[in-house]
Amino acid sequence: MIKILVPVTFTDHSINALTYALTLAGKFPSTVTLLHSFSEYEDIEEGMNAMPPNSEEDIQKREQDARDRLADLCQSAINKMTSLQDKNIELENRFEFGYAEEVILKVSKDMDPDVIIMGTKSKGETIKELLGSVTSDVMRRASVPVLAVPATSTVDLEKLSRVLFITDFGDADYISVHKLIRLITPFQTRINAVRFQAHQPDNTEIRRMEKFRDYCDATYRNHKIKSNFEQSEQFMDSLEKYVTENNIDLIAMTRRKRNMIARLFTPEITRRILFYTDVPLLVFHA
Structure with a gap:
């Protein structure tokens, strides 16, 4: 239920x-x-x-x-x-x-x-x-x-075929992807788990991505989950381009707590996405 x-x-x-x-x-x-x-x-x-x-x-x-x-x-x-x-x-x-x-x-x-x-x-x-x-x-x-x-989002869940899961492949995202899959199980949906960053991934980041990928492959065998990186210095431009080129129907992400100084001086990513996209946004909480 x-x-x-x-x-x-x-x-x-x-x-x-x-x-x-x-x-x-x-x-x-x-x-x-x-x-x-x-x-x-x-x-x-x-x-x-x-x-x-x-x-x-x-x-x-x-x-x-x-x-x-x-x-x-x-x-x-x-x-x-x-x-x-x-x-x-x-x-x-x-x-x-x-x-x-x-x-x-x-x-x-x-x-x-x-x-x-x-x-x-x-x-x-x-x-x-x-x-x-x-x-x-x-x-x-x-x-x-x-x-x-x-308001302008087209309501057609019969075609919920592609989900963008914005991630850093951290521990909290294992819980979030489990909740995400529970909600989209009735659909034939492909999940693109992507970390957006300004630099080339180093060995530690690659190993963390591979660990997340291997976990998803072993745990969610009936679901198509692809993990990779997108390199760009302008996050919102890169996100908008990715959503358009990959026909994304839903954006999902984990929201992490931030300290007071960060909240005062840096617009958090969830609010930026709400402002810049007309694709539904699903937010989980770490």
Whole structure:
């Protein structure tokens, strides 16, 4: 049984993520939980408020509207599953009070899902939007895998044929690749495990890659996993070129903890990938 948590905000990119989640869930016996967080201090959508902002009556109206929209979205998902005669999915919804990021993390801790699937805006959103996005913050703080689905991502999991696993062939990646394979087992997927770096690999790095390759060959015999290096001084340019040339359908990687100084002065790789690509990004945590 696969458990999937899908935070929803009723935006187009949120609905796209839900569609992606239902398509993935249909490949397993699974439970999909739709989660909406409501805060009385959130900005009020245009055209919804006839009363002064944050008055008690206004808050009650917005809360009821959100509950109704969540129920409608859940029913729409049920109708879609019925039309597909999909009986593998159990669907439920949760309505929680609080700020989105904190609610998602709390519910995730309670239910321990196999993956959180969230929508993001498209490639090219502003740095301000990116740094302040709930998806980016959840990726940074969650303890379970998080899959970010861009608004323009084509939802066609029948053709999930190539996955790029960004790696340094370290110990944490053995755990991540195990979780990755668990999620993609129903698909005929090839995994390209690649370390991007600016220099030629030395003997130590080559031996570490060979150890990872041999482990995958012995452990996951029914899966095609290729391990190699990509040399480039410009990581994002190299990544974008690799994704395009190899028709990558999904990018996966392990997020490692960084100290405060590094977080202040160096944009972390997950946020850079969210900003520069329209390919879904699956992040595991070391």
